[in-house]
Amino acid sequence: MKLLKISCLLGLLTALFLFANIAIAADDCLSCHQGKTPATVALWQSSAHGDKVTCVECHGSDHAAMLRGEGLVPATVCGKCHEQAFHEHSASRHGMGLHSGWGCTRNLTSRNPAECRFCHEEGSTLPKTTVQCARFQMQSAEMREIGCNRCHRVESSCASCHTGHMTDAKIVRDPGVCAKCHMGPDHPQWEMWQTSQHGTLYPVIGAERAPDCQRCHMSKGTHNVSFGITATPGGVPFPEPVYSEKRQQMLTICSECHAKGLAQRELTAADAVRVQSTALTATADKIVWDLYDRGKLQPMPADRPPHPLSGPTLVTDSQLLYEDTSAIERLLFKMKKYDWAKAVKGAYHQNPAYAHWYGNAELKMDLIDIRSEATRLLGEKAAPLESRPVTKAAGIEEELRVLKKRFERKELTEEVYLQEKAKLLDGM
Amino acid sequence: MKLLKISCLLGLLTALFLFANIAIAADDCLSCHQGKTPATVALWQSSAHGDKVTCVECHGSDHAAMLRGEGLVPATVCGKCHEQAFHEHSASRHGMGLHSGWGCTRNLTSRNPAECRFCHEEGSTLPKTTVQCARFQMQSAEMREIGCNRCHRVESSCASCHTGHMTDAKIVRDPGVCAKCHMGPDHPQWEMWQTSQHGTLYPVIGAERAPDCQRCHMSKGTHNVSFGITATPGGVPFPEPVYSEKRQQMLTICSECHAKGLAQRELTAADAVRVQSTALTATADKIVWDLYDRGKLQPMPADRPPHPLSGPTLVTDSQLLYEDTSAIERLLFKMKKYDWAKAVKGAYHQNPAYAHWYGNAELKMDLIDIRSEATRLLGEKAAPLESRPVTKAAGIEEELRVLKKRFERKELTEEVYLQEKAKLLDGM
């Protein structure tokens, strides 16, 4: 009886095993899929994987999950064979996915150690899977998928660049593969390359003499796209010695065609454009924070949906939203997210129209708009921020209150705070 | 004497006939035009029409009209030989010309039968020739020709795509032929395709594996470009069963490369983006109509040039103008005409930057701008529309007046109107 039970159980297990096998054997995939998705099957067959890697080896055997749209092959699966590429990729900013706008701050001297917990478990260097992007969290499920993940899943899906079933190297050697994501108002690298000296010569004389994306950013085929980049994805330059080491990496690439001195001068000039552009956004930032301190934002954060990460407070860093804010914050969003990137990346990519017109000119016009809106919100008699003497503004009590808030959020040191306070009281 | 008169008359008629013949015989066209327009003659000679179709067969014989620029060959002339293409074309949205923004509403349940008269004679399905586009009517003769007709005469001119004298199929099989019109701020289909997965792969692996415009929208060479499109040109989805029938058409095309389930999920997600984007524009619409009801638009329609179709009233549907309006209506124009299209068509064309940054983010920033301007127009103390309690706004009398206007233009049913009215009176 016991034996019977055991043999029944074994029979059942065998049946389950066979059923599972039926579901997962490559031939069985093909028997259906040659009819249902013949184009996909043909792509796989004609690829380098065709006679080596079966459907199940990549997609697994959970057919129900595949039918729910969850059959995307994770990068870890590719990494089993393509070890070096996987590790280079994972260590680069491409490995950061939806954290890439935030960027790892471990190399920054200004880093607040508390920041680490946004992306990492205590003591770990691996990113957590929870998305820490306020803009992502505000979107519908569909917009998250089409508008965010389609690019940001580069973190975990090699198919983002390599496509699903083709292995033809010419696909990933074409600048179009980068263009899919590195375009648009927030970072038009493709557009600025395409109309630069490099990009306009490229279709005429080829990547050998007129570099494309891969030639500079994936030198010698590396998957570490952060090679030679001297700043975080958020645009904050790395401190020494990281900065110099990264700059030397890029200069090695530039030197393949140009005199090193020339390349150095150009990149140093672009560094200066970055500093100048950041000074413009910092001025705007200060105006918006001053309005916040005075309770003049329209509406104030307390009177609108809370920020998904920070709650009912003003947020103007890389987690700045483009929805449910006041009009002046939306101007700041355009300035910091779009126009700063065009000026700075336009300078590094040697594109005059992006560095100057789309970037620098827009940054300066943004500042006009922000100052104008600030003047309106403060009441038409008030002068723009910097030059506003106390008497022209809202009186000594408000000025003292604003000063205290700036001290409390560490914008002012205690020393400067006490000096400024003394000046105000002396001026009474 | 009588005979003489008759013979004179006959002689005159013969002379006229001969003169006319001289003007219209093909050989005679060539005798002049080989000298005057040799390039055009050469194009025609080397085309498929060169040894088959004479100048006169297409252009007619009214040489004076041609010199006035009226020699454009109407589609009906081409249709004499190319019957199927002509009928497919005429029945598609390409057959609608300057009516295409309006779009035929015969499939919509929300259709007001009175609308039909805008485009059709009583009982006819053929479009009238009168242009029913308010924006067209506001332009100069030159801008109408260069800016409007250059694209919208696709209704009546096959040369819009096929060019004037060439018949080389590669011209109309290149996505550039579509790009000429399907680009720009109002519907950048070309730009979003070009930087999508499909469009970036196209120059690398060809239309067979990376589809261009024609592969999906003119499947198997059909001239019915509306094949598989589930909404009117104005963006209103067709009701069932038309919607499902159209969606199945498109899925058949997607299935040539993709698993049908995957394609279905993607298109359903894009449908959701359409619904979400329309909800955003509807919110903005409501804010603008509320300002209109309260007499707060600056200037009000009564104080500016009347709308060419509707007179001195607010128009925010597909006939919304971009000139002579208040600033908030111009923001609404950008939102509904440009940014809605980028979000929605960006989603259907699988372009993250168009769906998200150029579309969704702009829609949400438009709403910030519109709310901010509404707050300003209502006086700085008033809260944005939705949450405005009566006491914070303009008093019970104005609220009752606004409610009545909304009922009168059928925005509210009688039931809701009476309920809302009762609530207001109870709240006194």
Added chain:
Amino acid sequence: MKLLKISCLLGLLTALFLFANIAIAADDCLSCHQGKTPATVALWQSSAHGDKVTCVECHGSDHAAMLRGEGLVPATVCGKCHEQAFHEHSASRHGMGLHSGWGCTRNLTSRNPAECRFCHEEGSTLPKTTVQCARFQMQSAEMREIGCNRCHRVESSCASCHTGHMTDAKIVRDPGVCAKCHMGPDHPQWEMWQTSQHGTLYPVIGAERAPDCQRCHMSKGTHNVSFGITATPGGVPFPEPVYSEKRQQMLTICSECHAKGLAQRELTAADAVRVQSTALTATADKIVWDLYDRGKLQPMPADRPPHPLSGPTLVTDSQLLYEDTSAIERLLFKMKKYDWAKAVKGAYHQNPAYAHWYGNAELKMDLIDIRSEATRLLGEKAAPLESRPVTKAAGIEEELRVLKKRFERKELTEEVYLQEKAKLLDGM
């Protein structure tokens, strides 16, 4: 002793001469540069200059200057051999560099002779080297180099188009060579060509039948890119007979493919679009000057950094700035610099989306924004400019003051001034 001194001196001079010679002999350049800049050396060797022109013949022998980045070869050096090209280039608008926005006014009847001194020494037709561009003067050294000179040094550097060391004609025959500069918000000629009938056919059937930039603007290989252009770089049409002569030049080129009558109609229609677009910007200009006259700009020029060329006054001509101005001037900048160019150049280049949507529609929306901002600045009760009766505005005294200012800056003749003044006084 004297002899010894002389011979020492001679020896020293010889040594210096030899040292200089060592520095400048081509072989010596190569001995180092084959190691330091092998790619550049290889380009030069494989170029048409490789066996004819040495490094020193172009770059000179001041190696220290080269290391400071001053080794750019001036056009005059190229001109020693390429005489005709150099003279055609220098006489065209490409010879104007940073003066090109200003444009020579010698052919204009409205020219003020005093203007000549901005660009020329008394009695000379050669441009002075001092840059007369207010926007340039406002930029950092780095932005001047990357954002301005990168394009505007076309005046003095043939390498702007021909590249540094290559002489392959296909580089300068590709439209990409023009795209590098003729793109972006201020003059997107490349973008509007690329998506026009000409530009979309070009990759399919070639420049012979679908012209690129060079086919029309450098006909028969001329370096005079002003050939056939009927207006100044600033957009002011030349007076007769210059205008007709230039138009005939362009029609000769159009006639290579098109009937001359057709081409004439199209260019005449584009002329009309230019006149209409200029009328729109003139209306906006008038609104801004009226606000200036009434002291209503926010801030007024006296309360902000002075204009680098004109000081603390309003400037709305081609020297209009995009920084440190009021918000309404920044709207005027967008309108006059960006949107006017898109409408007008879009019409000449036969691109519907640029002529209409990017150009005409934006111009009209700019006017809405400018009128709205003017209404706000004047106080909400004031009607927009044109229709403002005295009683609705600021009273008779202000109106008389504004009238006097308009007379003083020669906007009104004495006759009109006295008439308008009488009307105002009669109306009291």
